[in-house]
Amino acid sequence: MKKYILDCVVVANIPLNKRYFLLRVSHPSPFPRMLPGQFVELRVDNSSDVLLRRPISIHDMNYETNEMDLLVQIVGAGTLKMSELKKGDLLNMIAPLGNSFSMPTIDMKHVLLVGGGVGVAPLLLLGRVLQQYSCKVSFLLGARTASDLVQLDSFSQYGEVYLTTEDATVGEKGFVTNHSLLKNKVFDKIYTCGPTPMMKAISAYAKTNNIECEVSLENTMACGFGVCLCCVTDTTEGHKCVCTEGPVFNLTTLKW
Amino acid sequence: MVDLGINIGNLQLKNPVMTASGTFGYGTEFSDFFDISALGGIIIKGTTLHHREGNPYPRMAETPAGMLNAVGLQNKGVEYFITSIYPSLKTIDTHVLVNVSGSTIEEYVQAAEKINDLDKIPAIELNISCPNVKKGGMGFGTSCASAAEVVKAVRKVYTKSIMVKLSPNVTNIAEIAQAVEAEGADSVSLINTLLGMAVDAEKQKPVLSTITGGLSGPCVKPIALRMVWQVAKAVNIPIVGLGGIMNATDAIEFMLVGASAVQIGTANFIDPTVSLKIVNGIEAYLQKHNYSSVKDIIGLIK
Ligand SMILES: Cc1cc2nc3c(=O)[nH]c(=O)nc-3n(C[C@H](O)[C@H](O)[C@H](O)COP(=O)(O)OP(=O)(O)OC[C@H]3O[C@@H](n4cnc5c(N)ncnc54)[C@H](O)[C@@H]3O)c2cc1C
Ligand SMILES: Cc1cc2nc3c(=O)[nH]c(=O)nc-3n(C[C@H](O)[C@H](O)[C@H](O)COP(=O)(O)O)c2cc1C
Ligand code: FES
Numbered sequence: 186m187k188k189y190i191l192d193c194v195v196v197a198n199i200p201l202n203k204r205y206f207l208l209r210v211s212h213p214s215p216f217p218r219m220l221p222g223q224f225v226e227l228r229v230d231n232s233s234d235v236l237l238r239r240p241i242s243i244h245d246m247n248y249e250t251n252e253m254d255l256l257v258q259i260v261g262a263g264t265l266k267m268s269e270l271k272k273g274d275l276l277n278m279i280a281p282l283g284n285s286f287s288m289p290t291i292d293m294k295h296v297l298l299v300g301g302g303v304g305v306a307p308l309l310l311l312g313r314v315l316q317q318y319s320c321k322v323s324f325l326l327g328a329r330t331a332s333d334l335v336q337l338d339s340f341s342q343y344g345e346v347y348l349t350t351e352d353a354t355v356g357e358k359g360f361v362t363n364h365s366l367l368k369n370k371v372f373d374k375i376y377t378c379g380p381t382p383m384m385k386a387i388s389a390y391a392k393t394n395n396i397e398c399e400v401s402l403e404n405t406m407a408c409g410f411g412v413c414l415c416c417v418t419d420t421t422e423g424h425k426c427v428c429t430e431g432p433v434f435n436l437t438t439l440k441w
Numbered sequence: 442m443v444d445l446g447i448n449i450g451n452l453q454l455k456n457p458v459m460t461a462s463g464t465f466g467y468g469t470e471f472s473d474f475f476d477i478s479a480l481g482g483i484i485i486k487g488t489t490l491h492h493r494e495g496n497p498y499p500r501m502a503e504t505p506a507g508m509l510n511a512v513g514l515q516n517k518g519v520e521y522f523i524t525s526i527y528p529s530l531k532t533i534d535t536h537v538l539v540n541v542s543g544s545t546i547e548e549y550v551q552a553a554e555k556i557n558d559l560d561k562i563p564a565i566e567l568n569i570s571c572p573n574v575k576k577g578g579m580g581f582g583t584s585c586a587s588a589a590e591v592v593k594a595v596r597k598v599y600t601k602s603i604m605v606k607l608s609p610n611v612t613n614i615a616e617i618a619q620a621v622e623a624e625g626a627d628s629v630s631l632i633n634t635l636l637g638m639a640v641d642a643e644k645q646k647p648v649l650s651t652i653t654g655g656l657s658g659p660c661v662k663p664i665a666l667r668m669v670w671q672v673a674k675a676v677n678i679p680i681v682g683l684g685g686i687m688n689a690t691d692a693i694e695f696m697l698v699g700a701s702a703v704q705i706g707t708a709n710f711i712d713p714t715v716s717l718k719i720v721n722g723i724e725a726y727l728q729k730h731n732y733s734s735v736k737d738i739i740g741l742i743k
Contacts, residue, residue: 188473190713228711236658237503237710279713407501407508408710412466414486414512415501424494424515 188279188410189217195274196252201335205303206268207244208255210276215251219243220285221311222401222433225255226409227267228277235263238279240406240428242307242378245339256336258303282409283432286311286376286399288318293373295321298344299361299387301379302328307401309336311376312343320373323347327361327383330354362386370394377401388436398436402427443727444734445720447481447701449679450627452536452564452602454481454702457735458692458720461683461706462486462540462566462606463512467526468533474713479720481702482536484566485526488556489541490548492518502639502648507658507685508707509637511651514542514571519552523559531561538604540566544574546594553599564602567595569621570610570633582608582633585620592624604681607631607672609661614668615675622676630681630704631672632665658707659685666698673699673740687715689722696723699740 193210200206226238245254259265270276286307289296296315298308305326315322322344328334331354340346347366348356357364361383367390377387378401391398404427407413411429418427420438425431445456459482465471468483477483495515502509516522522539530537539556543549549567556562569582569591581587592605605621607614609632618629634655639648647653665684673680682700685707686692692703705716712718727735 190474234506236506236707237508405499405501407503407510407707408464410470410713412464412470412486413501413510413710414463414495414515415510417495417498417500417515419497424498 186220186281187217188282191216191278191280193253193276193278195270195272195276197272198268198270200268202332204259205333205335206257206259207336208257208267208270208276209252210255210278211250211252216246216248216253217281219246219253219281219310221314222285222307223281223283224307224409224432225253225278225280226282226406229263229266235266237407238409239263239267240282240403240409242401243281243310244306244336245309245313254309256303256306256309279409283428284430286401286433287435289315289320289374293320295323295372296374296376297323297325297372299325299375299377299379299383300327301361301383302333304377304379304383304401304403305336305340307378308376309339309343312340316343323366325349325361325364325366327364327379360386362390370396372396374398378403385441388439388441391436399433400436400439401432402434403432443724443732444736445724447735449604449681449702450602452482452627454536456481456720457696457702457723458716459484459538459681459702459704460709460716461704462568463510464706464709467530468537469529471709471713475717478534480535480716481720482538483533484538484540484704485530486516487514487540487542487568488516488519488522488552489514489543490519490552492516492521497650499648499650500654502654504637504639504656505660507656507660509639509649509654509656510634511649511654513651519555523555527559527561536563537561538564538566540568540606542568542571544571546591549591550594550598553595557599557601562601564604564627565599566604566606566630567591567626568606568633570606570608580608580610582617583611585616588617589620589624592621592626596625602627604628604630606633607668608633609664609668609684610636615671618672618676622678626678628679628681628701629672629676630683632661632668632684635661635664657685659687661685662691666694669695669700670698670742674743686719687711689719689726692719692723693726693738696735696738697740697742699742701739
């Protein structure tokens with residue numbers, strides 16, 4: 186897919202809780218098509234404080250209004266600066282980047298989307314696109330505490346939503362892998378994005394139950410478009426770049 | 442009209458801006474962003490005789506005004522380059538140089554020999570920063586004797602232009618430059634990355650899988666400028682300057698201290714079109730200061 190360098194305009198920056206915010210951006214000309222699982226590389230400011238771009242998943246796309254949503258968690262200087270962006274500010278991005286989640290095959294009746302923390306971000310656009318398929322969609326979303334579970338109304342537009350929190354403030358207590366939903370192994374495919382330990386646990390579940398599984402990795406990146414070779418993950422075919430050959434990998438190719 | 446053309450030995454560049462090895466892939470990755478034929482030249486990523494998987498992840502750490510990398514020369518080997526990559530480079534209307542690395546002298550020689558046969562490649566950049574496996578892992582480029590030894594051996598088999606890329610991890614870089622000049626290097630490029638380290642205080646662990654890695658980006662520019670200035674006084678062959686160049690002003694600074702051309706590295710990650718902007722920026726600078734040729738500003742600072 187052709188990559189573009191886009192000077193986007195911030196339409197809204199909505200705090201969702203202390204650490205999460207939703208950044209809505211637009212562009213003077215229509216956005217190119219973006220696939221679920223793809224990401225953008227944001228130029229946060231022009232200081233060398235935050236030198237490299239920051240990779241952020243495409244959370245949602247609205248081609249009618251020509252708006253892109255990004256769901257971001259503040260973890261350091263770059264994401265903090267992003268949280269301070271105001272309506273009308275410019276935000277330079279390279280997009281779209283990476284491969285995408287692959288679509289379910291016709292025989293798949295029920296797919297499960299498992300997200301942890303800010304890893305839920307790419308699952309919304311995936312849920313939206315999955316609407317065009319006849320399979321049933323369920324979301325299993327986990328976080329530390331209730332206030333970290335964000336965008337639930339948006340997710341529930343596209344499927345049933347199941348929740349876990351570590352402190353039992355909402356949903357079942359514990360990690361997503363402890364959720365009772367996983368006891369009935371009716372899923373034909375699992376898509377997952379979140380902290381590595383969570384994705385590894387979900388992958389183990391998928392393997393044991395012979396369920397096809399795609400995971401989205403978040404390796405640290407310098408370029409995001411395949412030239413620095415910093416972002417590699419070890420696969421059955423050697424080192425592969427997460428930014429161009431991922432971020433989505435079929436579980437069978439990973440050495441997990 | 443300002444003349445941006447410059448010669449690096451017998452290599453004629455349409456302008457003094459090239460891209461640095463390991464930061465520009467095979468060039469083709471940038472074709473979505475701009476026409477790379479507008480550059481003076483591109484230097485493709487480090488190529489070795491045999492396939493190398495490189496180092497384990499994590500390979501990157503951002504540091505104040507810079508980054509550390511520990512890619513470890515991941516590449517599919519020179520044969521793969523020749524059969525799968527080289528054909529697609531033939532349409533690029535600028536010089537394409539291959540950056541050659543090795544762990545032994547023989548590896549350098551064999552890789553260079555194969556590249557010598559490729560019509561479209563007018564020069565190689567010899568990366569002598571690699572550890573010499575036969576001599577206890579010390580970088581070839583860290584002693585005059587071993588740096589000279591590599592260049593001498595490659596000179597025997599490689600008939601076109603040789604640019605030797607110097608390591609900054611030495612006490613006296615001018616001596617190394619003189620040593621490679623004496624063995625027939627056509628030009629030198631400097632600097633490669635500086636050895637550095639990043640630590641995660643929370644995890645109480647190094648960030649990189651290899652513990653140490655190569656520092657690049659704006660934070661290295663003062664060191665790179667100093668080294669180019671020192672080497673300019675010590676050798677007669679042309680110098681290609683790099684290290685932390687982010688814009689045209691940075692590039693001009695390198696030329697003022699003696700570089701005939703420059704390379705753009707880490708900056709490509711931040712703005713993929715930066716090298717083209719630097720070509721235009723140099724031209725604007727020359728116009729503003731009433732120079733007719735870019736050659737007029739080389740080495741103005743003695
Ligand atoms: C393909 C991809 C998609 C991503 N999508 C999103 C998203 O939709 N929303 C979101 O909030 N974040 C996302 N991330 C993670 C995001 O890129 C990092 O959190 C961000 O770069 C941190 O920048 P910073 O300057 O705020 O923090 P830094 O100061 O750079 O780092 C602060 C802390 O965060 C850790 N960190 C840095 N980069 C990463 C990373 N890539 N993964 C995990 N931890 C990291 C560091 O180790 C450090 O401990 C994604 C990452 C990738 C690779
Ligand atoms: C990710 C990365 C990979 C690199 N790979 C190579 C390489 O294969 N061969 C080489 O000679 N230099 C390599 N370098 C060094 C650069 O070519 C350059 O010398 C250095 O980064 C300093 O320039 P800069 O500050 O403009 O980036 C690499 C640098 C980076 C950041
Ligand atoms: S981040 Fe540079 S190759 Fe993937």
